[in-house]
Amino acid sequence: MTENEISNTIIGLAIDVHKSLGPGLLESAYKECLFFKINQFGLFVEKEKAMPLIFEDxxxxxxxxxxxxxxxxxxxxxxxxxxxxxxxxxxxITYLKLGNYKLGLLINFNEVLLKTGIRRVVNKL
Structure with a gap:
C-alpha cells in the first residue's frame, strides 16, 4: 500500500473509533482503540515506536x-x-524527518466532527 492508501484507510478507521467513543476521552483510549482497529484491518502497526535521533553517526x-x-x-x-x-x-514533522517518512496524520479526537481534527503532514524529503 502507498502512504496515501494507508492514510485513507487510517482516516476511515479513526472515524469509526470516534463514532463509537465520541470526543472527550484521554489520548490513550483513542490510541488503543485505533491500534486495535488497524491490527484488525490487517495492517502492520507499531505502538509507541521509539524514534532515536542520529547525530554525527x-x-x-x-x-x-x-x-x-x-x-x-x-x-x-x-x-x-x-x-x-x-x-x-x-x-x-520531527517524527517524519527523524524516521525519513513521507506522510503522517495528526489526529485530534477531541472534536465533535473528527474530520475537522485531522491534518495530513507531508515531509518534503
Missing part, C-alpha cells in the same frame, strides 16, 4: 515515541486537546 535516545507507525511508512500522532497547535504539528 551516534544514535541518541531523546525519548521520542511515535504514537502509531503503520506499515513502517506512515506516522500517526494522536491528540485529544481543545485545538491543535503549532507544537503538535512540529512534533509530527
Amino acid at each position: 551516534i544514535k541518541l535516545d531523546c525519548g521520542y515515541r511515535v504514537d502509531l507507525l503503520v506499515e513502517k511508512k506512515s506516522v500517526i500522532e494522536i491528540k485529544s486537546v481543545a485545538s491543535l497547535s503549532d507544537l503538535h504539528l512540529a512534533q509530527t
Whole structure:
C-alpha cells in the first residue's frame, strides 16, 4: 500500500473509533482503540515506536515515541486537546524527518466532527 492508501484507510478507521467513543476521552483510549482497529484491518502497526535521533553517526535516545507507525511508512500522532497547535504539528514533522517518512496524520479526537481534527503532514524529503 502507498502512504496515501494507508492514510485513507487510517482516516476511515479513526472515524469509526470516534463514532463509537465520541470526543472527550484521554489520548490513550483513542490510541488503543485505533491500534486495535488497524491490527484488525490487517495492517502492520507499531505502538509507541521509539524514534532515536542520529547525530554525527551516534544514535541518541531523546525519548521520542511515535504514537502509531503503520506499515513502517506512515506516522500517526494522536491528540485529544481543545485545538491543535503549532507544537503538535512540529512534533509530527520531527517524527517524519527523524524516521525519513513521507506522510503522517495528526489526529485530534477531541472534536465533535473528527474530520475537522485531522491534518495530513507531508515531509518534503
